Amino acid sequence: MSGTTQAASPSRTERAVAPDGGSAASGARRELLHKLPWLVWRRHRAALRLGLLITVVACAVFAYQRMGIMDFLGGRSAPDLDGQQAEEFQNRFNSTFKFDLAFLTFLPGIVGVFLGAPLIAGEQEHGTLKLVTTQSASRARWITATLVLPLAVVVVCTTLLSVVFHWMWAPAHEIAAFGDWLDSGIFESTGPVLPARTLLFTVCGIAIGMLAKRVVTAMAVTAVFAAVFSVIWAAKVRHQLGTLRDSVYPYDGDGPDLPPGSIRIDDWLSTAGGDLFGISTCNDDETGACRAKLGIVNRVTQYFDYGQMTGMQWLGAGILLALTVAALAFVIWRARRRPL
Amino acid sequence: MSDPSPWAIEAEGLGKKYRRGWALRDCSFRLGAGHICALVGPNGAGKSTFLGSATRLVQPTTGSLRLFGVPVSDPAVLERVAFLAQDKPLYPRFTVAETLRLGRELNPRWDQALAERIVRAGNVPLTARIGTLSGGQRTRVAFALAFGKRPDLLLLDEPMSDLDPLARHEMSGLLMAEAAEHGTTVLMSSHMLSEMEDMCDYLLVLAEGRLRMAGGTDELVPAHTLVTGVAAGDGVPEELTRRHTVVESRVTGRQFTALIRPGGPLSDSWEAQSPSMEEVLLAYLRSPEAPTMIADEARLDGPRAAAA
Numbered sequence: 001m002s003g004t005t006q007a008a009s010p011s012r013t014e015r016a017v018a019p020d021g022g023s024a025a026s027g028a029r030r031e032l033l034h035k036l037p038w039l040v041w042r043r044h045r046a047a048l049r050l051g052l053l054i055t056v057v058a059c060a061v062f063a064y065q066r067m068g069i070m071d072f073l074g075g076r077s078a079p080d081l082d083g084q085q086a087e088e089f090q091n092r093f094n095s096t097f098k099f100d101l102a103f104l105t106f107l108p109g110i111v112g113v114f115l116g117a118p119l120i121a122g123e124q125e126h127g128t129l130k131l132v133t134t135q136s137a138s139r140a141r142w143i144t145a146t147l148v149l150p151l152a153v154v155v156v157c158t159t160l161l162s163v164v165f166h167w168m169w170a171p172a173h174e175i176a177a178f179g180d181w182l183d184s185g186i187f188e189s190t191g192p193v194l195p196a197r198t199l200l201f202t203v204c205g206i207a208i209g210m211l212a213k214r215v216v217t218a219m220a221v222t223a224v225f226a227a228v229f230s231v232i233w234a235a236k237v238r239h240q241l242g243t244l245r246d247s248v249y250p251y252d253g254d255g256p257d258l259p260p261g262s263i264r265i266d267d268w269l270s271t272a273g274g275d276l277f278g279i280s281t282c283n284d285d286e287t288g289a290c291r292a293k294l295g296i297v298n299r300v301t302q303y304f305d306y307g308q309m310t311g312m313q314w315l316g317a318g319i320l321l322a323l324t325v326a327a328l329a330f331v332i333w334r335a336r337r338r339p340l
Numbered sequence: 341m342s343d344p345s346p347w348a349i350e351a352e353g354l355g356k357k358y359r360r361g362w363a364l365r366d367c368s369f370r371l372g373a374g375h376i377c378a379l380v381g382p383n384g385a386g387k388s389t390f391l392g393s394a395t396r397l398v399q400p401t402t403g404s405l406r407l408f409g410v411p412v413s414d415p416a417v418l419e420r421v422a423f424l425a426q427d428k429p430l431y432p433r434f435t436v437a438e439t440l441r442l443g444r445e446l447n448p449r450w451d452q453a454l455a456e457r458i459v460r461a462g463n464v465p466l467t468a469r470i471g472t473l474s475g476g477q478r479t480r481v482a483f484a485l486a487f488g489k490r491p492d493l494l495l496l497d498e499p500m501s502d503l504d505p506l507a508r509h510e511m512s513g514l515l516m517a518e519a520a521e522h523g524t525t526v527l528m529s530s531h532m533l534s535e536m537e538d539m540c541d542y543l544l545v546l547a548e549g550r551l552r553m554a555g556g557t558d559e560l561v562p563a564h565t566l567v568t569g570v571a572a573g574d575g576v577p578e579e580l581t582r583r584h585t586v587v588e589s590r591v592t593g594r595q596f597t598a599l600i601r602p603g604g605p606l607s608d609s610w611e612a613q614s615p616s617m618e619e620v621l622l623a624y625l626r627s628p629e630a631p632t633m634i635a636d637e638a639r640l641d642g643p644r645a646a647a648a
Contacts, residue, residue, distance in 0.1 A: 034445060035445045035446060036445070036446065038441075038445050039442055039445060039446065042434070042438060042442075043431065126429060126431075126432075127425060127427050127429035128429045128430070128431055129429075130395075130397060130423070130425045130429055131425070131429045131430065131431075131485075132446070133396070133397065134395045134396070134397070134418065134421070134422070134423040135418065135442075135443070135446035135447055135489070136418045136419040136446055136447045136448060136449075136489070137418070137446050138415035138418065139396070139415075140415075
């Protein structure tokens with residue numbers, strides 16, 4: 001024993017210098033975070049740095065793309081474009097929007113799978129949970145720091161992406177993605193929906209990881225959850241977020257005359273009193289006798305007005321955030337109550 | 341130590357029930373501060389469950405546990421207790437220096453100089469990542485993290501099991517030296533009975549979730565006698581069972597051997613020997629039905645004079 005100590009002592013003095021010198025150099029930067037936040041940042045710094053980097057790059061790309069769009073429009077607003085110009089716009093910018101929207105649509109799921117799922121499952125799988133929860137900080141403080149720092153980064157990054165993308169898309173909103181702001185991904189990529197959706201998938205990833213206790217299992221389940229949730233959201237929820245507006249015009253007249261930027265959802269036939277019939281009612285009616293019998297005199301087009309978009313987004317985000325809070329409450333309750 | 345409670349651990353009716361049954365049941369004892377205590381028992385005896393409940397990783401189903409007079413449910417105990425889990429979990433991507441910083445950031449009583457000294461004594465470079473270290477080096481860093489916390493109570497779950505003999509010897513020396521210097525109470529579970537004999541002055545024996553033996557080695561071990569004599573038929577001679585407590589007995593050919601707790605003087609027909617601690621422990625571990633022995637000083641209702 002003493003032999004080992006003797007042998008070690010000459011090198012001891014040399015070594016003592018190296019770490020001190022190292023920490024002095026980076027000391028100023030490290031002062032920022034302390035205690036548990038430092039640990040959480042250090043544990044996830046690769047993922048969080050990557051997230052920040054991707055945000056900055058994406059925002060720069062959106063800004064560059066906006067310059068292209070503004071150049072093309074040259075002071076005109078999008079509805080003023082004639083048919084040929086509109087076609088040229090699609091040729092030049094359709095793939096841009098497609099790519100941006102694919103990125104922003106898949107982003108929440110990716111964050112959920114790669115940041116959310118391993119956040120606590122990783123600590124459980126590698127046993128390091130036993131290490132952190134037996135230091136002097138209480139379990140409540142540990143779970144708070146573990147959740148707050150990554151979720152704060154998620155909120156900041158996605159809010160920034162949402163705002164910058166909205167800034168790029170808004171000048172051309174009537175024609176970008178062929179004017180479809182509802183089902184093309186724009187609805188989920190702008191306003192409060194992008195941060196809310198990302199938060200939900202991240203927190204659900206954390207909760208799934210906590211239950212699965214295995215990183216790979218948690219990631220797979222989170223991916224499936226995000227996919228299934230998105231399908232249900234698109235099929236059942238998105239169109240229920242607003243009240244459809246009606247545009248009524250005579251059966252043989254011109255129409256519908258929808259406001260610019262509105263989304264046509266459905267077409268009906270209707271009586272003067274407003275009773276609706278399916279669009280194919282009296283399809284084979286050459287004489288008009290069938291329609292006359294039913295009293296059909298008008299056509300009705302149901303649509304969402306562009307002005308409804310913000311309200312629908314806030315309602316959607318509210319639902320997503322309510323689900324997030326429920327999942328978050330489960331995570332905190334379980335982390336505090338159950339020895340993990 | 342200016343401590344209001346002289347008892348490092350006081351367990352009262354402590355029990356933990358899992359879905360498959362009781363892992364720990366009705367465990368009552370106390371351990372005075374400053375002891376080096378061995379926690380012995382076969383696999384599945386409840387050792388890890390007990391250590392888990394002392395480190396707030398396991399929530400006991402019944403009973404109470406106090407460390408230095410503070411209920412274990414109070415987060416304040418975390419500061420005074422350090423725990424080294426069996427698999428010695430550390431973040432593999434952290435460097436040694438970052439691992440020590442973890443200790444510094446999360447523990448108000450942290451002793452950086454002590455932790456660095458332990459790490460350096462093993463020639464572990466501070467810039468190395470944990471994932472690249474050998475088993476012995478990792479254990480040393482884990483020890484440094486535990487000792488740097490300056491705990492009053494150090495709980496170790498089979499700390500030496502994955503070390504080679506050389507590293508094991510080194511770690512035991514380190515443990516004894518640091519514990520002696522700071523007056524740390526140590527409770528460690530282990531299967532290495534002979535090593536325990538050298539290091540520990542207190543014993544807790546668990547079997548099938550129940551406490552079988554508790555007390556100082558200087559009281560428990562001399563309370564037993566190893567007797568040898570001529571076997572007379574099968575079974576334990578009535579002469580022994582009448583006045584003494586037989587822990588374990590064996591017949592080899594014509595020779596009868598037994599470990600007993602003498603209840604009075606032995607007759608001359610028996611050859612009596614003092615057993616080693618290992619012999620006593622093995623006897624208890626082999627005979628789960630042997631009577632429980634809790635020394636007075638380990639009893640919760642033990643002599644109050646000792647507490648004062």
